[in-house]
Amino acid sequence: MTPSSPPLTAERILEATEEVLRRHGPAKATVVDVARALGVSHGSVYRHFGTKTALREAVTKRWLDRTTDELAVITAAGADPATRLRDWLATLFTAKRRKAGADPELFATYRELVTLSGDVVDAHLVELTDQLTEIVREGVARGAFASADPAVTATALFQATGRFHDPEYAAEWEKPGAQGDFDALVDLLVRGLRV
Amino acid sequence: MTPSSPPLTAERILEATEEVLRRHGPAKATVVDVARALGVSHGSVYRHFGTKTALREAVTKRWLDRTTDELAVITAAGADPATRLRDWLATLFTAKRRKAGADPELFATYRELVTLSGDVVDAHLVELTDQLTEIVREGVARGAFASADPAVTATALFQATGRFHDPEYAAEWEKPGAQGDFDALVDLLVRGLRV
DNA sequence: CGACTGACAGATTTCAACATCTGTCAGTCG
DNA sequence: CGACTGACAGATGTTGAAATCTGTCAGTCG
Known part of the structure; x- marks a missing residue:
């Protein structure tokens, strides 16, 4: 979808996370949602944040x-x-x-x-x-x-x-x-x- | 069980309610529990407190x-x-x-x-x-x-x-x-x- | 006659089968 | 070689059918 280029940084992940949180709320926001919003697999998100808790924090x-x-x-x-x-x-x-x-x-x-x-x-x-x-x-x-x-x-x-x-x-x-x-x-x- | 006599007063119901709350916690305490603790039917409790909410309050x-x-x-x-x-x-x-x-x-x-x-x-x-x-x-x-x-x-x-x-x-x-x-x-x- | 009962309808809660998610990792791709 | 993928096991969440509870009321009992 998006031109695959922009490198996946922690900051980009945090931006996407906030957007997903705004849309879905904390109970329903999943790591898979964040990955989908960025057009990557959820495994890639785990490369930057080892746990969902770390991402939340x-x-x-x-x-x-x-x-x-x-x-x-x-x-x-x-x-x-x-x-x-x-x-x-x-x-x-x-x-x-x-x-x-x-x-x-x-x-x-x-x-x-x-x-x-x-x-x-x-x-x-x-x-x-x-x-x-x-x-x-x-x-x-x-x-x-x-x-x-x-x-x-x-x-x-x-x-x-x-x-x-x-x-x-x-x-x-x-x-x-x-x-x-x-x-x-x-x-x-x-x-x-x-x- | 208990000698049936002592009249059912609002105060006695409140005492029993507090005891049931202590035992079961607010989520699980039912009006039926309170009635059972008093040895009466739950209908009798509703005579004194029209709703569970009123009893709680x-x-x-x-x-x-x-x-x-x-x-x-x-x-x-x-x-x-x-x-x-x-x-x-x-x-x-x-x-x-x-x-x-x-x-x-x-x-x-x-x-x-x-x-x-x-x-x-x-x-x-x-x-x-x-x-x-x-x-x-x-x-x-x-x-x-x-x-x-x-x-x-x-x-x-x-x-x-x-x-x-x-x-x-x-x-x-x-x-x-x-x-x-x-x-x-x-x-x-x-x-x-x-x- | 008035305090109390117990059966009942509708609302709410429980529980277990099912679906989704988290976190891992061997393997792909440029 | 290093960033990324996707299939997987165990943990967590969802769902709907069954069980329980709330609130009512016609009827019993002293």
Whole structure:
């Protein structure tokens, strides 16, 4: 069908996998489907990803990394600490809400994949918490935040805002009061950081 | 079998239901099982609860109310506002963790029931948030807390601590860092309430 | 008379035969 | 020689017929 030429790379397989997942959902997406979408045998896919689990984890990591990268820009930005913290949390909430709203099937799909890829998700959460730690540390250094241990404070902040980034709560994000709840929570947390 | 006498009351049915749920789990517990445990026909159970759903909701409400009642004592106590708030949140966390740890099967059972009884759970959450609102209002009245709207602040507090009372996170409660995470979060939140 | 029973229809769940999928690997092809 | 194929064994998922359950109600019993 397709001109046989373009070489089979891990990236091409991941793209095809995401497309198959979007079409079929995580329960029905098979390795054979992915291979068919690429015009190769499923044995070739196994050359790049040794198990279906590895393929799932790779595509999940790819998805999670998109959010991590978007947030890294804010972590590095130069605004004053309170603003940077607010921006970071708001961006995380907005990004998640956008993804959940724009393509609900794909979001639901990744929501299920996430429950199957514990280690990948743990690593993602560590990355995000590290970014938050950096923001808190910078705030302490500039005398804007009080925190005996930025890493502990960052964990507290991340856990406190769980309702606004944990996919478990995705159904709440579109409700009328959600934005107000988020703003009230962030205000309370930022007040708690005052020196 | 049993001396036929003790009259069939809603309360006796709920006790038997909880026992059947503990034994069989929510998926396999049938109305016929409950009737058998009571030595009556299942038709008699339907006299008190018109549907299986109603029975499930009643037994779920009973379970949730035990926690509500335990917390109401603290809400009414006379300690200073910050202590009362800390006590209330700690008691909620401890009660949940105790229930989850002491009888995991029953806890898992109620965890599933809760997902099926939306309205009952919503009412429960409103009750708890109302208790928190009362504590915040009292704190504002005594000049210990700053809050433009105690109800909004109470919602923020409740949502912020979700990880330590939402059954979804039960698996995290026994982990080593959980108590430390909880303490750090409560410290941050109480600091945020300072005038 | 009112609490309870038990037989019943339709809805839901179980279970086992069948079909599909995962992961392997000896062999093909350029 | 190395990327790829396709047939295969064991694991997993699907399907539909049989079993069980939910909810009703005419009838029994004290």
